Amino acid sequence: MLWYIGRRLLQVIPVFLGATLLIYGMVFLRPGDPVAALGGERGLPEAVQDQIREQFHLNEPFFVQYLYFLKGIFTFDLGPDFSGRPVAETIANAFPVTFQLAIMALVIETVFGIGFGLIAGMRKGKFFDSTVLVWTLLLIAVPTFVLGFVAQIIFGVQLGWLPVTAGRDPDFESLLMPAMVLAGTSMAYILRLTRTSVAENLTADHVRTARAKGLSRGKVTNRHVLRNSLIPVVTFIGADLGNLMAGSIVTEGIFNINGVGGTLFQSITRGENVTVVAIATILVLVYIAANLFVDLLYAVLDPRIRYA
Amino acid sequence: MTPRKRLMGVGATLLAGSLVLSACGGGDTGETEGDSEAIITVGSGEPQNGLIPAMTNEVFGGLVVRNIFSGLVYYDENGAVQNEVAESIESDDNVTWTITIEDGWTFTDGTPVTAQSFVDAWNWGAYGPNAANLTYFYEPIEGYDEVQIPVDKDGEPTGEDPEAETMSGLEVVSDTEFVVTLKQPESDFPVRLGYAAFFPVPESFMDDPEAFGESPVSNGPYTMTEWEHDSAITIEANPDYAGDRVPENGGIEFLAYTDEDSQYNDLLANNLDIVTNVPASAFATFEDELGDRAVNQPAAVTQVINVPEYVEDFQGEAGLLRRQAISMAIDREGITETVYDGARTPARDFTNPVIAGWSEDIPGSEFTEYNPEEAAALWQEAEDMDPLGDDFTLFIASNADSDHQSWIDPACNTIRQALEIECEFDQYPVFDEFLDARDNREIKGVFRGGWQADYPAMSNFLSPIYGKNAGSNDMDYVSEDFEAKMKEGNAAETPEEATELYKEAQEILFQDMPGIPLWYYNTTAGYAETVDNVAFGWDSDPILYQVTKSE
Numbered sequence: 001m002l003w004y005i006g007r008r009l010l011q012v013i014p015v016f017l018g019a020t021l022l023i024y025g026m027v028f029l030r031p032g033d034p035v036a037a038l039g040g041e042r043g044l045p046e047a048v049q050d051q052i053r054e055q056f057h058l059n060e061p062f063f064v065q066y067l068y069f070l071k072g073i074f075t076f077d078l079g080p081d082f083s084g085r086p087v088a089e090t091i092a093n094a095f096p097v098t099f100q101l102a103i104m105a106l107v108i109e110t111v112f113g114i115g116f117g118l119i120a121g122m123r124k125g126k127f128f129d130s131t132v133l134v135w136t137l138l139l140i141a142v143p144t145f146v147l148g149f150v151a152q153i154i155f156g157v158q159l160g161w162l163p164v165t166a167g168r169d170p171d172f173e174s175l176l177m178p179a180m181v182l183a184g185t186s187m188a189y190i191l192r193l194t195r196t197s198v199a200e201n202l203t204a205d206h207v208r209t210a211r212a213k214g215l216s217r218g219k220v221t222n223r224h225v226l227r228n229s230l231i232p233v234v235t236f237i238g239a240d241l242g243n244l245m246a247g248s249i250v251t252e253g254i255f256n257i258n259g260v261g262g263t264l265f266q267s268i269t270r271g272e273n274v275t276v277v278a279i280a281t282i283l284v285l286v287y288i289a290a291n292l293f294v295d296l297l298y299a300v301l302d303p304r305i306r307y308a
Numbered sequence: 309m310t311p312r313k314r315l316m317g318v319g320a321t322l323l324a325g326s327l328v329l330s331a332c333g334g335g336d337t338g339e340t341e342g343d344s345e346a347i348i349t350v351g352s353g354e355p356q357n358g359l360i361p362a363m364t365n366e367v368f369g370g371l372v373v374r375n376i377f378s379g380l381v382y383y384d385e386n387g388a389v390q391n392e393v394a395e396s397i398e399s400d401d402n403v404t405w406t407i408t409i410e411d412g413w414t415f416t417d418g419t420p421v422t423a424q425s426f427v428d429a430w431n432w433g434a435y436g437p438n439a440a441n442l443t444y445f446y447e448p449i450e451g452y453d454e455v456q457i458p459v460d461k462d463g464e465p466t467g468e469d470p471e472a473e474t475m476s477g478l479e480v481v482s483d484t485e486f487v488v489t490l491k492q493p494e495s496d497f498p499v500r501l502g503y504a505a506f507f508p509v510p511e512s513f514m515d516d517p518e519a520f521g522e523s524p525v526s527n528g529p530y531t532m533t534e535w536e537h538d539s540a541i542t543i544e545a546n547p548d549y550a551g552d553r554v555p556e557n558g559g560i561e562f563l564a565y566t567d568e569d570s571q572y573n574d575l576l577a578n579n580l581d582i583v584t585n586v587p588a589s590a591f592a593t594f595e596d597e598l599g600d601r602a603v604n605q606p607a608a609v610t611q612v613i614n615v616p617e618y619v620e621d622f623q624g625e626a627g628l629l630r631r632q633a634i635s636m637a638i639d640r641e642g643i644t645e646t647v648y649d650g651a652r653t654p655a656r657d658f659t660n661p662v663i664a665g666w667s668e669d670i671p672g673s674e675f676t677e678y679n680p681e682e683a684a685a686l687w688q689e690a691e692d693m694d695p696l697g698d699d700f701t702l703f704i705a706s707n708a709d710s711d712h713q714s715w716i717d718p719a720c721n722t723i724r725q726a727l728e729i730e731c732e733f734d735q736y737p738v739f740d741e742f743l744d745a746r747d748n749r750e751i752k753g754v755f756r757g758g759w760q761a762d763y764p765a766m767s768n769f770l771s772p773i774y775g776k777n778a779g780s781n782d783m784d785y786v787s788e789d790f791e792a793k794m795k796e797g798n799a800a801e802t803p804e805e806a807t808e809l810y811k812e813a814q815e816i817l818f819q820d821m822p823g824i825p826l827w828y829y830n831t832t833a834g835y836a837e838t839v840d841n842v843a844f845g846w847d848s849d850p851i852l853y854q855v856t857k858s859e
Binding site for chain 1: 355356357358365366436437439441443444456457458459463464465518521536537538539540563564565566567569570571573574576577579709736737738739740741742743744747758759772779780
């Protein structure tokens, strides 16, 4: 087991290098010249622009720039961005709130998705099942920004139940609505996955055997049906953590949360390459970690899977 | 079994823990403690640079800087120039200006505001290697060229330091007096002095400009107390302020928003006091929703389509006819009404109605009227001279990262219908790509140009854009007549005389059409039921020191 985890962690190194190189290549290939835009409509004198390019190594060839970036990563000093603010500070500011939002959304979608999915799967074809299926279809069909704005106007502006935006120092209450909006689509998927999986497993041989042995209904459901059914669901949830963090850009914009999404978007439009690559890299690492965690969970859920 | 159980357990605690963690912190912004203590909240955004006056060339930083610093003069609600730190600004020839400042002004660190504070600030901003964003403001001052980074004849830096460290045109006479010598007469020089580039800085600024940018030491109505990056900037009334813009409130909190729609929703819920920009999605409804708390007044922003001189289709006599045809083929009335619900006003000249001396009937302004028949006739006339053929496409270039498609598409429609040619939006995904194409003279057709006045003067809409080699003259337009008229206007004895000459300069622009005026912007803003006495100035800024919290 430990040997397996160690090997998996070693795999992070080539993935990290490959990912950063790829992303760096993409931002490097982005046309336009961010330094030219610094002076707004007027632009700065050419010589001043040259000086800035020099300072940020923008005149160097691609690989030299990339090596400077790696050096920044390994010395824990990514240097300043164009506005003179340390890149590391910008990133450290952005991640906590996005992480909090993603975890809240993950809890919401897991609890409701698996809970309702289990009930729907157990009573396949009944009233509850059909109702839930229609609702989840709606959730999947409606784009996040529509859902977000409608929720904001109804529950925030008109009813005043929850804060309209999170803004400064977001607390649990002000993150509740954005977390629900963010969780919406994924919850619908988890619910449908669980339902199908449960319905399938109900007719499996080992469940029939368990029933025949005279186990109570609850025991059968928990131990034999749900545990086996969760494998595809857990896979989805694991991959979703990364999606929630990277994909919260719309939700963060609507509820004015100063997180990763907005920072990434602004960095792209301003051509802050180092910030863009650093954020993307962290997101890649989150994906890798979530995947590893999910793979380890398989063994817990299904004793037939063993890592030697 | 046990290790597996534990693993599950750890996961659960982690999740629960994060929820508990997130449940603390936060809370509402301060309750009002009487009127003069109240903090007013304003929707804004994260400044792009440190709060150094000479660095601040975007709206979010500008709004803060203008409230924490006091310059020689300030602009009142109507854009009229009022002395602030200055006692007098005088000149006999519009070249040599003697500036006297009042006694008794101090910075928030207790040091006095002297003539040196101004001269130091301007010299720092002009000095090339400092890369100040507003450096072009010092260009008219004698000795500006000597403090720039030396370049060889190809425009490449030679690697040497500038010839001088300070501008020869700035001379300190005493603590309260200094003399500015310009390269040539500029009659509106005093009008410019209310702009951020000309604010003073204390001695401590020179020791560490970067640290200063994080927590500026200033001399204005307010002083900055907190800057929480990406979320809020708080400024509080400055008890030692010595000028006329005395705050009626305790302070201002600028809250960063990334989305104008959510900002507006916060206003509707009375969670935010002032919104400086109503989102386009609410143009049609905001005046009903806010009633007399809605602000919709002309702003000093003018949008034009600029025509590059290097595009062959628009050169020569046929080219001029085409420019005129395109101008008359755009239905300005229709677009400003349907797309902007009246939040834009069709343009009749190259300047702006907010500016003193503006006129709507400069000879040539008839080209800004929608007249499809006349436009078609002009285009045909050009075709007879120098045919482009039926498959000609007019490209209107712009950046697509802010909302320009909404007017370019309908403009293209009216051009298509009137001239029977193809017309397309030539999109550049982000602003700097668009700038790049302009700088490298790669625009295929015509391009969007927008100009917001830096200071309330007609010349500010003309020289920087249409002047020879001017910073924003990406059309490469050169007209000796225009240059001469502008020079005359700059050297005029009285403002009235200058205005007449600037109008004549515009007449020349209408004859050559290096640009096609489209429309003037409006300030579309609003405030909540929580505040009173909210007015917006000529520059679209809320006049914050007057705002009071209502009980």
